[in-house]
Amino acid sequence: MKAFIFPGQGCQKEGMGKDLYENFFQAKELFEKANTLLGRRISDVMFYGTEEELMETQNTQPAVFLYEVILALSQNEIIPDIVSGHSLGEFAALVVNGTITFEDGLHLVVNRALIAQKVCENFxxxxxxxxxxxxxxxxxxxxxxxxxxxxxxxxxxxxxxxxxxxxxxxxxxxxxxxxxxxxxxxxxxxLAIGGSFHSPYMEEAGKELGEIILKTKFSTPKIPICQCVDARIHTNPDKIKKNLIEHITHPVLWTSMVQNMVNWGVNDFFEVGTDDTLQKIVLRMFPNKKVLSLIDIQRYKGKIKNYSL
Missing domain, CATH: 3.30.70.250 (Malonyl-CoA ACP transacylase, ACP-binding)
Structure with a gap:
């Protein structure tokens, strides 16, 4: 069985997504849709912005989310049996498995970033x-x-x-x-991360974001998800929504998540991100598992000609 694993904040890189935009028509469409939804060209920040610009709160989380979702949706050769995201990566996983729409996922991530930033400024x-x-x-x-x-x-x-x-x-x-x-x-x-994510400091932020999540439509996923809050595998949209509301104040149980996915039958892990952060963790835990980068697979197959990361 195959798992798509989506990393969180911190994997942003200069030039991220430019190769996808230039080589996949669907990627170009999704980037332009995001630009329209945000009312600004977030794609330009991702493709041409400096590291400092990508570190700005209004850019970091949407950039990571967009890269991961668009990378996953721009290919159809590898179909996962389960998805899982580390912290911010869970929002990308929920779009890819069909629980929430691309538009709603972007809306939630933008609000998550802005709400969390207010907390960071207060503490x-x-x-x-x-x-x-x-x-x-x-x-x-x-x-x-x-x-x-x-x-x-x-x-x-x-x-x-x-x-x-x-x-x-x-x-x-x-x-x-x-x-x-x-x-x-x-x-x-x-770490070079401002704020205190996944802690009681985020209680007020959790309430504010929780109200937005409650108003968002969650559908029955096409693919199960292993969630951060309880490390369990879910398909019930109401339970998935409840877990996502608790997500911002609770620790990420990545160790247990990987273990539970292996227990569920996963042998192949594909990291849907810019680097190998999660791959290294999985390999340390399970050296006998197949652990790959989705972007490297596309590069190897010649699907991406202008590989810049």
Missing amino acids: DTAMGAVIGLHEEYVFKRINEISKESGEPIYFANYNGPGQVVITGSRKGIRLACKAFKEEGAKRAIP
Whole structure:
């Protein structure tokens, strides 16, 4: 069985999507539809913008979402049996499996970015990656460090064995990263992501975005989805909607998601993104599985002539 896995924020790159636009008629149509819906040429930012422009909140999340959806929909050679997205990637997965429309997916992602940005402006928060320590140890220590310092620190992403992302106040993340380095972590570094996604800091944002999600039509998906909030496989649109509402304040359970997809029968994983971030995680967990990049497959088959990433 085959899975499409969609990465989240952080995989944006200069020039992203230009090759799709130039080589696939459907991709060109979808990019132009997005430009019309947004009232500005987000495609120009993706194709010609600087790294700094792509990092702007109004650009980052729509750019990642559009690239992933358009890459998946511009090909019909590989049909997944299940889809799954890491954080922001879940919105792309829900379009590709037919739960929500392209238009509604873009609308939700734009609002997610703007609503989250308001929270980022109200709180001095940050996120950090911790690699090389057991997640139970990290969980125990962030609670201890938080209690000692009075600074909120939470789990944001369970990315794989020995690889987690923490989030909280900027000072709390600095203290935690310093402590983990001293305690034997291979890496413990703040990430270049403003805000405190997947934490209680996003409670008000979750309520605001939740109201928009409630008004959005969710259809029965053509393909099951494994969701971030509970790491379970779903086809019921009401349950999928409920999980997506809780998505912004809850940790991403990627480790369990990959395990559950393998238990479900997945042998082939195709990352639908610009790089190999999720592929590396899956391969560390399951070295015997087939793990590929969808964009590289299109390049290999000569479907994309101007490969620029």
